[in-house]
Every structure is written in C-alpha cells, then in structure tokens.
Amino acid sequence: MRVAGVADIGGTNTRVALIREDKSLLAIDRFRTPAGIDPAEVTSRVGATLVRFIRSASVPELCGIGVSVAGPVDLASGSISHPPNMPFDEVPIVTPLSVAFGCPITLMNDCRAAVLGEVFAGGAKGYRHVVYITISTGIGGGVYSDGRVLMGRGGNAGEIGHFTVESQYMQPCSCGKAGHWEGCSSGGGMPGFYQTWCRVHNVSRIGTFGYTEDILAAASAGDPVVCAFIKTLAEINGRGISTVIVAYDPDIIIFDGPVVTAHQDLILYPALDHLDHYLPTPAIAISPLGGNAPLFGVAAAVFSREL
Ligand SMILES: [Zn+2]
Incomplete structure (x- = not known):
C-alpha cells in the first residue's frame, strides 16, 4: 500500500x-x-x-x-x-x-490542506461543497467547491479571517487593516477587541484579560459585562459565517481550532442565531480529526x- x-x-x-x-x-x-x-x-x-x-x-x-x-x-x-x-x-x-x-x-x-483533509478522512466525506473554518490564534478558511480545492492565483484563496465584518469598532487586525473578522474573534484578537468594546460602550470596569481563555472563562462564570461582550461577538461571528455562506454556498461548514471546538456553547451556537439566512443554512459540524x-x-x- x-x-x-x-x-x-x-x-x-x-x-x-x-x-x-x-x-x-x-x-x-x-x-x-x-x-x-x-x-x-x-x-x-x-x-x-x-x-x-x-x-x-x-x-x-x-x-x-x-x-x-x-x-x-x-x-x-x-x-x-x-x-x-x-x-x-x-x-x-x-x-x-x-x-x-x-x-x-x-x-x-x-487551511487549503485542512478542507481537503476533511473531505478525505474527516467530517466532510461525501460532500462536494465544503468550507473549513478554523478559529485559533487567527481565523483561517479552506474552500472545496465542485470537487476541488479553491486555490486562487497564488494558492491563498479563502482568507476569510480578513473579511470585513464590522465598522462600528474598527478593531485593528493582525494584517494591519481594521474591522476584519480575525481582529475581533480570533484567539489572538479577542483580548484587544474586548478592551475596545468596553471603551466604546463606556464600560468603566474594563477587565484585564490578557488571554482569550480568561474572557471565555469569565463568560462561563456568568460575568454580566463579559456576557454582553459575547453577544456582540456572536453578532460579528454570525456576519462572518453568513458571508462565508453567500460567498461559497457550501453543503457543510466544518469548524476547527480550540477557540470554537472547546467553546461551542459560547462561540458557535450563539453565532448561528445571527445568520442572515439569505441562503439556506448548510450543515454545521466540528472537525473529528483532532x-x-x-x-x-x-x-x-x-x-x-x-x-
Ligand atoms: Zn486582516
């Protein structure tokens, strides 16, 4: 073999x-x-x-x-x-x-490799139109359409983390631009976005969360300020996922990355409540490939x- x-x-x-x-x-x-x-x-x-x-x-x-x-x-x-x-x-x-x-x-x-991996051996076997989304330090995407990986001119198609998803906060992104999905919702971006969110909403008790895990732990513990922030995050993540759906019209979206796989109740399911449903919602799954x-x-x- x-x-x-x-x-x-x-x-x-x-x-x-x-x-x-x-x-x-x-x-x-x-x-x-x-x-x-x-x-x-x-x-x-x-x-x-x-x-x-x-x-x-x-x-x-x-x-x-x-x-x-x-x-x-x-x-x-x-x-x-x-x-x-x-x-x-x-x-x-x-x-x-x-x-x-x-x-x-x-x-x-x-990420282009990962979507192919999901089709080959993971959660997207048998599907022809697949999007892979990972939310970890950054946000990345891979698109499998009509039985092929979408590569683009230089092999970098599907950089969904740099979709523009908000203009109210103009949160800086790791790429140097502002308002991008990765700047707000990734593991690397979320602590900075929380600070911006507190400032914009005149929340005096600005937490000192250095890590995304600390923010998500506070939300799990029911901190009312952080829970309100998580609602904003759900709207933004809903916009990102909605944009993915209209851009690629997938049968299934596979989510990966610790920010989402370890916190589906805080990150994934609230975001799905904010989809705009312009197109039918595809199947949603978590990567089984660890x-x-x-x-x-x-x-x-x-x-x-x-x-
Ligand atoms: Zn960016």
Missing part, C-alpha cells in the same frame, strides 16, 4: 507523520518549529523525522511528501513566504525535500496528485 510523508509546519509547532492510502496513521510526532537563524533547519528537521519514521516502520519508499504551512505559500518558488510567527523571510520547502527524498513534493497553505486535518489533506493531495 502507498505511503505518504506529511508535515504541518505551524508558527509554534510542527507535526510530521506517515499516512497510508487507507487513511491510517503509520507514525506521527510533534516538535517545536525551529526558530533559530537558519530557515533550512525547519526543512531538515522535517526530513530527519521522516527518515526516522521510514526506518522504524520499514517503509520501502514514499510515493510523495506533502507539506502544509501556516500563512502564505509561494507555489512558484516552493517556499513559505513571510510566515507569521517565524523569524524568516522565506523558508525553502520543495527543493531541499525533493533533493533529499527524490519523490514529488506538494506544498499547500494549512487538529490533524492539514496532515490528512496534504496526504490526499499526494495520493491524488490532483488539485
């Missing part, structure tokens, strides 16, 4: 695995993404882990290697371009792995060789 080598390189952690064509995991490991001075260290660490797996599992050869990365990819050069949370301008991926392993290398943005959707997605790309 064919085996793919796969890696998901994030700003904080990197996961490396071997996945069989029957969708079973043969080996998986995780390490902190190298953040030294040499960007080649990222790729060499991925390669060394794959070599260790290949030897211990007695895999005769890989049919290909798939790599997903957080942030923009440069498909023309086969590298990660200006990755967020990594101190490098460019991380070469395709050429060094191709030289080391002599097999085809596939490079994808992690954070491994990008790995399964690049494996699917390796096996199919068609995107």
